[in-house]
Amino acid sequence: MTMSVYKALLHLYPASFRAEYGAEMCAIFARRRRDAAGPPAVAVLWAATFFDVLFNAAAVHWDILRQDLRYTVRSLGRSPGFALTAILVAALGVGANTAAFSVTDFVLIRPLPFAEPERLAKLWQRLPGYTRMELSPANYRDWKHVSTAFDSMGAFYELSVNLVGQGDPERLDRAVVTADMFPLLGAHPLLGRVFAAPDDRAGAAGTLMLSYPLWQAVFGGDAGVLGRRVTLDNEPYTVIGVMPPDFHFPSRQVEIWTPARFQEQDFQDRGDNYLEVVARLRRGVSLERARAEMDVVAAQLARQYPKENKRVGANVIRLRDEISEQSRLLLMALSGAALCVLLIACANLANLLLARALARQKELSVRAAMGAGRERLVRQLVTENLVLAMLGGLLGVVAAIAAVPLLARLVPNSLPIAQAPSVDFRVLIFAGLLTGLTGIGFGVFPALRASGRADLSGLREGARAGGGRKERLRSSLVIAEVMASVILLVSAGLLMRALWRLQATDPGFSSEGVLTLRTALPMPKYEGTARRAEFYTRVLSDTRALPGVSAAAYISFLPMVMRGGIWPVGMDGEERERTEAHTASMRFVTPGFFAALGIPLHMGRDVEESDTIDRPFAAVVSESFVRRYWPDQNPLGRHFQLAFHDRMVVGVVGDIRVRGLERNSEPQVYLSYKQVQDGWLAFYSPQDLVVRSSASTGALLPALRRIIRSADAQQPVSEVRTMAQIVEAETASRSAQVRVLAVFAAIAFLLAGVGIHGLLSFAVSRRAQEIGVRIALGARPGTIVKMVLRQGVLLAAAGVLPGVALAYAAGRAMQALLAGVQPGDAPTFAAAAGLCVLMTLLGCLFPALRAVRVDPITAIRAE
Amino acid sequence: MSDKWPQPEALLPLPPSTFHILLALADEDRHGYAIIQDVAARTGGALKLSAGTLYRSIQRMLEQGLIVETQERPAPELDDERRRYYRIVPFGAAVARAEAHRLTELVSMARERGFAPGRV
Numbered sequence: 001m002t003m004s005v006y007k008a009l010l011h012l013y014p015a016s017f018r019a020e021y022g023a024e025m026c027a028i029f030a031r032r033r034r035d036a037a038g039p040p041a042v043a044v045l046w047a048a049t050f051f052d053v054l055f056n057a058a059a060v061h062w063d064i065l066r067q068d069l070r071y072t073v074r075s076l077g078r079s080p081g082f083a084l085t086a087i088l089v090a091a092l093g094v095g096a097n098t099a100a101f102s103v104t105d106f107v108l109i110r111p112l113p114f115a116e117p118e119r120l121a122k123l124w125q126r127l128p129g130y131t132r133m134e135l136s137p138a139n140y141r142d143w144k145h146v147s148t149a150f151d152s153m154g155a156f157y158e159l160s161v162n163l164v165g166q167g168d169p170e171r172l173d174r175a176v177v178t179a180d181m182f183p184l185l186g187a188h189p190l191l192g193r194v195f196a197a198p199d200d201r202a203g204a205a206g207t208l209m210l211s212y213p214l215w216q217a218v219f220g221g222d223a224g225v226l227g228r229r230v231t232l233d234n235e236p237y238t239v240i241g242v243m244p245p246d247f248h249f250p251s252r253q254v255e256i257w258t259p260a261r262f263q264e265q266d267f268q269d270r271g272d273n274y275l276e277v278v279a280r281l282r283r284g285v286s287l288e289r290a291r292a293e294m295d296v297v298a299a300q301l302a303r304q305y306p307k308e309n310k311r312v313g314a315n316v317i318r319l320r321d322e323i324s325e326q327s328r329l330l331l332m333a334l335s336g337a338a339l340c341v342l343l344i345a346c347a348n349l350a351n352l353l354l355a356r357a358l359a360r361q362k363e364l365s366v367r368a369a370m371g372a373g374r375e376r377l378v379r380q381l382v383t384e385n386l387v388l389a390m391l392g393g394l395l396g397v398v399a400a401i402a403a404v405p406l407l408a409r410l411v412p413n414s415l416p417i418a419q420a421p422s423v424d425f426r427v428l429i430f431a432g433l434l435t436g437l438t439g440i441g442f443g444v445f446p447a448l449r450a451s452g453r454a455d456l457s458g459l460r461e462g463a464r465a466g467g468g469r470k471e472r473l474r475s476s477l478v479i480a481e482v483m484a485s486v487i488l489l490v491s492a493g494l495l496m497r498a499l500w501r502l503q504a505t506d507p508g509f510s511s512e513g514v515l516t517l518r519t520a521l522p523m524p525k526y527e528g529t530a531r532r533a534e535f536y537t538r539v540l541s542d543t544r545a546l547p548g549v550s551a552a553a554y555i556s557f558l559p560m561v562m563r564g565g566i567w568p569v570g571m572d573g574e575e576r577e578r579t580e581a582h583t584a585s586m587r588f589v590t591p592g593f594f595a596a597l598g599i600p601l602h603m604g605r606d607v608e609e610s611d612t613i614d615r616p617f618a619a620v621v622s623e624s625f626v627r628r629y630w631p632d633q634n635p636l637g638r639h640f641q642l643a644f645h646d647r648m649v650v651g652v653v654g655d656i657r658v659r660g661l662e663r664n665s666e667p668q669v670y671l672s673y674k675q676v677q678d679g680w681l682a683f684y685s686p687q688d689l690v691v692r693s694s695a696s697t698g699a700l701l702p703a704l705r706r707i708i709r710s711a712d713a714q715q716p717v718s719e720v721r722t723m724a725q726i727v728e729a730e731t732a733s734r735s736a737q738v739r740v741l742a743v744f745a746a747i748a749f750l751l752a753g754v755g756i757h758g759l760l761s762f763a764v765s766r767r768a769q770e771i772g773v774r775i776a777l778g779a780r781p782g783t784i785v786k787m788v789l790r791q792g793v794l795l796a797a798a799g800v801l802p803g804v805a806l807a808y809a810a811g812r813a814m815q816a817l818l819a820g821v822q823p824g825d826a827p828t829f830a831a832a833a834g835l836c837v838l839m840t841l842l843g844c845l846f847p848a849l850r851a852v853r854v855d856p857i858t859a860i861r862a863e
Numbered sequence: 864m865s866d867k868w869p870q871p872e873a874l875l876p877l878p879p880s881t882f883h884i885l886l887a888l889a890d891e892d893r894h895g896y897a898i899i900q901d902v903a904a905r906t907g908g909a910l911k912l913s914a915g916t917l918y919r920s921i922q923r924m925l926e927q928g929l930i931v932e933t934q935e936r937p938a939p940e941l942d943d944e945r946r947r948y949y950r951i952v953p954f955g956a957a958v959a960r961a962e963a964h965r966l967t968e969l970v971s972m973a974r975e976r977g978f979a980p981g982r983v
Contacts, residue, residue: 056915
């Protein structure tokens with residue numbers, strides 16, 4: 001019993017050491033055990049033995065490792081080409097995956113930076129056609145009071161404000177939050193305090209909290225900022241707190257927070273949906289239970305308020321999942337592609353190592369003959385392979401660190417996280433694991449195979465390296481590479497086609513030469529419609545007088561920038577139900593908007609300065625609006641109801657893609673900026689200036705700023721962008737993804753080509769004698785080339801066929817990303833197949849040439 | 864594994880266990896346990912080599928070419944077939960001498976400063 005324990009302990013030593021000295025060590029231990037009298041002595045012996053084995057085993061392992069490392073440096077130094085290739089291949093695999101993982105982990109996996117983030121949920125209203133609709137204050141209040149599944153519930157909405165009096169006037173992204181929001185998130189301020197219940201009571205003095213960047217930029221990081229009085233939209237506020245730099249809520253754009261103060265009249269309209277709601281699940285309550293409960297709550301409210309709430313359901317999701325399906329899919333596709341690259345890199349690496357092991361057969365046999373056990377040989381080879389993998393991994397991580405900023409565009413704006421992921425500890429651990437797996441998985445295997453044949457047969461002169469079995473293994477590795485590169489080529493191709501299709505989508509307006517900027521007019525200063533009109537008239541007439549400007553106008557929100565503003569449409573004095581079939585996007589415009597944005601006017605007239613509040617309310621509608629309500633009829637002069645008023649159609653314009661290039665948009669309705677009562681629909685007051693001009697942005701912008709300053713010196717200018725930039729931003733994350741995928745596909749393509757080349761070169765050199773004999777017997781070069789090509793084509797075909805099937809499956813899986821391109825898109829598959837043929841031919845080229853050049857005399861003599 | 868043996872000085876200073884093993888093998892070939900006993904006896908029990916330290920040292924000393932394993936065995940009645948016997952080689956003796964010289968110089972330096980007994 002005692003001896004078996006000791007023998008078991010000896011297994012901590014390397015097998016070679018154990019085989020050499022194990023028996024004697026056992027004998028010594030047995031003697032000492034006999035000499036030890038009494039339990040205390042035995043205990044001391046065991047303790048000493050235990051530490052002796054632990055320490056010395058580690059030391060012996062370390063000795064061997066040092067030897068192996070020295071040997072590795074020498075042996076890799078002898079073949080720097082091989083070493084460099086292997087390191088680069090490993091770096092590609094590890095680098096691609098580390099970069100992809102750092103973004104995917106950042107966006108999809110890692111917990112949100114709040115206390116117990118898994119208990120945080122987002123609550124939405126569910127309406128026909130809309131799964132995520134904001135809540136009205138009334139419904140929010142009722143949900144909060146009735147539900148029991150949550151510890152607390154808070155609401156917020158985003159509303160930017162003008163900051164005046166701290167240097168240049170600035171437009172700030174603000175979130176208006178209920179007082180329970182910060183405690184609910186478990187967020188603590190860097191300075192001062194967060195909002196408390198008294199802050200969001202109606203009539204309380206204004207308080208605000210600053211984000212770290214704003215505190216730094218505008219207040220110079222001054223700790224004395226607490227208690228400072230600040231003017232936002234002409235209202236006084238006191239700074240009560242500063243949040244830490246890593247706090248982002250609800251998104252990273254928000255720079256300032258103020259408390260929500262609901263007035264009694266805010267609870268009147270249950271259809272006034274603008275609150276986003278976050279709640280913390282009660283401990284032990286599952287999301288499913290919360291959903292079930294909220295369904296009941298919503299049904300109850302539907303019975304209680306049938307008019308407004310009849311079709312309103314509840315939708316509860318985790319705050320973590322507050323990310324579009326598209327963002328998720330983009331990242332999943334990226335990760336899948338990175339895995340393909342890793343697979344290819346590993347296959348390539350294994351192939352390289354196998355080839356090298358074969359070439360070293362003699363060296364290994366010599367070492368085996370000199371008494372090195374198989375275990376030592378394997379260990380030596382594994383050390384070599386691990387060193388290669390680790391150097392590759394290191395290089396890969398460096399490459400990933402460099403690449404991650406390029407992937408920042410794949411981080412959606414809707415999450416409360418920073419803009420760009422960083423390569424941190426988590427990512428490094430992942431990279432380490434990946435490197436280890438690569439090294440062990442594809443280093444140990446070839447090592448075992450190589451050392452398995454390290455016997456005397458390897459020493460025989462003229463022994464041919466490798467056998468049929470080994471070549472089959474290498475062939476399957478090459479086939480796997482081809483397969484994975486087909487998948488990558490097709491996926492990248494499909495996504496590229498989708499991108500092109502989207503970029504070719506007509507937005508309905510012409511963005512060329514159009515500059516936009518925002519002057520959000522503060523309320524209540526600009527509550528009066530006439531006051532606003534004065535501002536617009538002044539700015540627009542001065543702008544139109546600038547050289548090069550051909551048109552200028554104001555609109556509530558630019559298309560694609562703000563996708564909401566969707567209102568139910570009523571006909572014949574009756575409001576239809578708020579479903580997708582009866583809603584339209586509503587905007588107020590100044591005359592000339594359609595000309596400025598190049599939207600064609602098909603019928604009737606534009607909104608005019610004479611469309612004032614005392615005239616019939618005019619509306620210009622889009623073609624799809626006419627198709628929906630008055631197909632094949634003259635729409636001019638027809639009436640409908642929208643936003644509390646009867647409106648008359650005076651013109652018809654072309655449709656534009658308000659919701660962006662990828663989604664169908666509701667029909668559009670444009671209203672005269674003058675036909676709105678003072679203080680009504682303030683949210684829709686025109687604020688985006690659109691200027692069509694032949695002058696450059698650089699020349700135009702200073703003049704525009706001057707004009708706006710002279711119209712109102714306290715008015716900030718924000719979001720200066722060309723319309724082209726706005727349209728381009730629509731496809732920015734796709735472009736980023738496609739670029740990365742294209743790089744991955746190119747790498748895959750290259751590696752697979754190299755794989756084919758390597759295998760065929762090897763086959764040709766192995767069959768040099770046979771080829772020599774054939775040439776000697778009169779075989780023509782064409783026959784020889786055909787022989788080599790045949791092998792290459794067989795390899796490629798064996799990879800392409802399953803590759804195509806898998807690529808189709810991959811295409812199906814990401815169909816939602818394809819913007820209508822079919823997952824079996826023939827041109828893409830044809831192009832990928834064509835590239836594979838090209839790759840095969842290129843891979844065959846040099847081996848075939850070498851085969852033709854085999855000198856029969858030399859080849860036969862070598863036997 | 865190296866092709867040429869280095870200069871004896873290249874291995875200095877020797878780990879104490881290595882030096883003691885060389886001393887134990889100075890007058891006769893010994894097997895592992897006999898080395899442990901000899902070291903213990905010479906140091907009055909102060910140094911008891913553990914099996915792990917002993918064989919790790921022996922492995923390294925074999926590689927460094929300080930000792931060899933000998934095929935000569937004692938009379939069968941005194942032998943145990945599991946035992947391996949080790950013999951010091953001239954290079955090992957040279958290294959031991961070099962280490963002894965190093966230690967002597969060290970002691971004489973200590974003596975000059977009055978840290979060790981004896982004449983200045």
